[in-house]
Amino acid sequence: SSELTQDPAMSVALGQTVRITCQGDSLSSFYASWYQQKPGQAPILVIYGKNYRPSGIPDRFSGSTSGYSASLTITGAQAEDEADYYCNSRDSSGDHLVFGGGTKLTVL
């Protein structure tokens, strides 16, 4: 079992907004990072820290954190955003890394 919990699946209508959440005790102390993974491809970093986007990531992707939860928001979802999304942070001890179980996002 993962120390970071995500909803297994979500859906969003094309052009609408979706928030993907990640919950865990460690998130009150450490930021999460977020990764997009499409079938047959390596994950790519989309959000890290308080709310930073790597170069090349569209500004429709944003992040936030509150208490024991971190969120990835896609504002105006596009068809190409259909993918699995994973959060990553430290475990409750702070000594090791852990991924959330992933959220499969479907764009309708």
Add this chain to the structure above:
Amino acid sequence: QVQLQESGPGLLKPSQTLSLTCTVSGVSISSGGYYWSWIRKHPGKGLEWIGNILHSGSTNYNPSLKSRVTISVDTSENHFSLNLTSVTAADTAVYYCARYSGTYVGDYFDYWGQGTLVTVSS
């Protein structure tokens, strides 16, 4: 441009040792400042962090795999390696190497290899 490339056998028998190498280009491992990591993805499941290594050789492993995992680094060859002993079918996965950056604004895996499928089957 930073690039990582995994290499190693794609098929193993139960009880054998999995050995993979990640060759890094575009940055010198010995320059420091980063953790070099292994991550895997079981078929139909999520990502699992295996462990990290620094250029100094200092390691940090997933507690659930620690008894079977060794990560090593060869700065002269600019690569790092994963050894996983006594494999079973449960170790069948796509194995990724990645660079992990720890900064004052957050920690993250910023560069990934393409991944290599390792299948354990008799």
